[in-house]
Amino acid sequence: MxxxxxxxxxxxxxxLDARVLDVMLPYLTAVYGNPSSQHAFGQEARRAVLRARTQTAALIGASPEEIYFTSSGTESDNWALRSIAAVRRAAGCRHIVTTAIEHAAVRETCRMLEGRGFSVTYLPVDGAGRVAPSAVAAALRTDTALVSIMTANNEVGTIQPIAEIGALLRTRGIPLHTDAVQAAGHIPLDVDMLGVDALSFSAHKFYGPKGIGVLYIRRGMRLPPLLYGGAQERDMRAGTENTAGIVGCGCAAECAVAExxxxxxxxxxxxxxxxxxxxxxxxxxxxxxxxxxxxxxxxxxxxxxxxxxxxxxxxxxxxxxxxxxxxxxxxxxxxxxxxxxxxxxxxxxxxxxxxxxxxxxxxxxxxxxxxxxxxxxxxx
Structure with a gap:
C-alpha cells in the first residue's frame, strides 16, 4: 500500500486552515453585499472588512488605517517600490539600495526602475545569506531614494537585521521597505521596532487564502494611489474588495498571533x-x-x-x-x-x-x- x-x-x-475556511464561507455565499454599498447588505460586509483590517494590523503591530489589502505579496512589493521611488524622484533622489538575494517581486521591480533612470545597488551577503548593516550604510548616497531588504529569505530562511538597518536609515531620513512575505505569521514583527516605512506580506504564506496580499504604509507617508477609480482602500487602491479573502486574511492573522x-x-x-x-x-x-x-x-x-x-x-x-x-x-x-x-x-x-x-x-x-x-x- x-x-x-x-x-x-x-x-x-x-x-488553508479549516478555521479560516469556516469564517470565509458566509462571505462567499449569504453575505454577498458590496462593502461600499450603504444598505444593510453592504454594511455587513463593510464591518467584516474593518474587523479583518484590525486583525491583520495586529500581526505586525500596526494601526488598522496603515493596512492596505492587495491581490498578492508581489503586488504589494511593486506598489511600495514604485510609489516610493516616484515620490522620492520628484525630490531628486534616483538611487535604490537592495540586496542580491531578494525575491523576484523586488528584484524585477528594481530592474524596471533601472530602465527608468534609477541606479540600483545590489548589496552582497555573507555565506549565511545575511547582509551587514555596515554595508547598507556604506552604500547610501545623498540621492538614495529608498532601501528595500527582505525580512527573511524564502529559499534559505536567513533572517535579516532589519531593526538595525531601520535605525540607521531613520537618522538619514531614507524610507525602508521590507518584503516580509516569508516571515509574516511565523516570527514576531513590529513595524515600529523594525523601523520600516512599508512592509509587504501575503495571507497564503500563513494558512490564509491565496489572492490576498497586504501592504503596510506608515502613517504620514504620502504615496500615489496604485489604482484610480473608486474610493476603496481609502482612495489608494480602487476596485471592489475581495471580502471573503480579506476576512480569511484577518482570521489567519489572528490564529498566527495566538499560535x-x-x-x-x-x-x-x-x-x-x-x-x-x-x-x-x-x-x-x-x-x-x-x-x-x-x-x-x-x-x-x-x-x-x-x-x-x-x-x-x-x-x-x-x-x-x-x-x-x-x-x-x-x-x-x-x-x-x-x-x-x-x-x-x-x-x-x-x-x-x-x-x-x-x-x-x-x-x-x-x-x-x-x-x-x-x-x-x-x-x-
Missing amino acids: SRVPVYLDHAATTP MRAEEVRLRADTELLRARLGTIDGIAFHGDPQTRLAGILNFGIKGMAQDTLLIRLDLAGFAVSAGSACSAGAVHPSHVLRAMGCTDEEAQRAIRVSLGRQTKRSDVDAFADAVLQIASEVH
Whole structure:
C-alpha cells in the first residue's frame, strides 16, 4: 500500500486552515453585499472588512488605517517600490539600495526602475545569506531614494537585521521597505521596532487564502494611489474588495498571533532533528544561517546527487519538496540566492528546500530523513 503524500513545501504556500475556511464561507455565499454599498447588505460586509483590517494590523503591530489589502505579496512589493521611488524622484533622489538575494517581486521591480533612470545597488551577503548593516550604510548616497531588504529569505530562511538597518536609515531620513512575505505569521514583527516605512506580506504564506496580499504604509507617508477609480482602500487602491479573502486574511492573522510562539518552538525542534539526521550523509552541505533563520526551512544539497534526481526520487517516495522559490520553478539557472552566498553553480544546482508546517508530524520528518538517507546510500 502506497503512503499518503507528505507536503513539505510550506515556504511556497500553506494549506488553508479549516478555521479560516469556516469564517470565509458566509462571505462567499449569504453575505454577498458590496462593502461600499450603504444598505444593510453592504454594511455587513463593510464591518467584516474593518474587523479583518484590525486583525491583520495586529500581526505586525500596526494601526488598522496603515493596512492596505492587495491581490498578492508581489503586488504589494511593486506598489511600495514604485510609489516610493516616484515620490522620492520628484525630490531628486534616483538611487535604490537592495540586496542580491531578494525575491523576484523586488528584484524585477528594481530592474524596471533601472530602465527608468534609477541606479540600483545590489548589496552582497555573507555565506549565511545575511547582509551587514555596515554595508547598507556604506552604500547610501545623498540621492538614495529608498532601501528595500527582505525580512527573511524564502529559499534559505536567513533572517535579516532589519531593526538595525531601520535605525540607521531613520537618522538619514531614507524610507525602508521590507518584503516580509516569508516571515509574516511565523516570527514576531513590529513595524515600529523594525523601523520600516512599508512592509509587504501575503495571507497564503500563513494558512490564509491565496489572492490576498497586504501592504503596510506608515502613517504620514504620502504615496500615489496604485489604482484610480473608486474610493476603496481609502482612495489608494480602487476596485471592489475581495471580502471573503480579506476576512480569511484577518482570521489567519489572528490564529498566527495566538499560535506563533508554540509553533516556532515545535518547528525548530523538528528542523534541528532533520538537520542532525541528514548531517550524517557524506558530502551534504546545508545553506543559510544555522541560528538566525526561520524555524521550518532547511536548504541542503548532496555532493554527487543532481537536484532533479533527488526531487524526482523524493516525489516518487511521497514527499513534496522544492528546488527553491516557487516563483522560479522551471528555471534552469542556478539559484541567485545561493550564488550570492558564495556557492558555485554546481553547488547551487543540487540544492533543495524542505519547509515544514502546521500539519507536519514528527513521524513525517523521520520518514523524510529515512528516504533521503536511503537515496543517498544508493548513490554513494
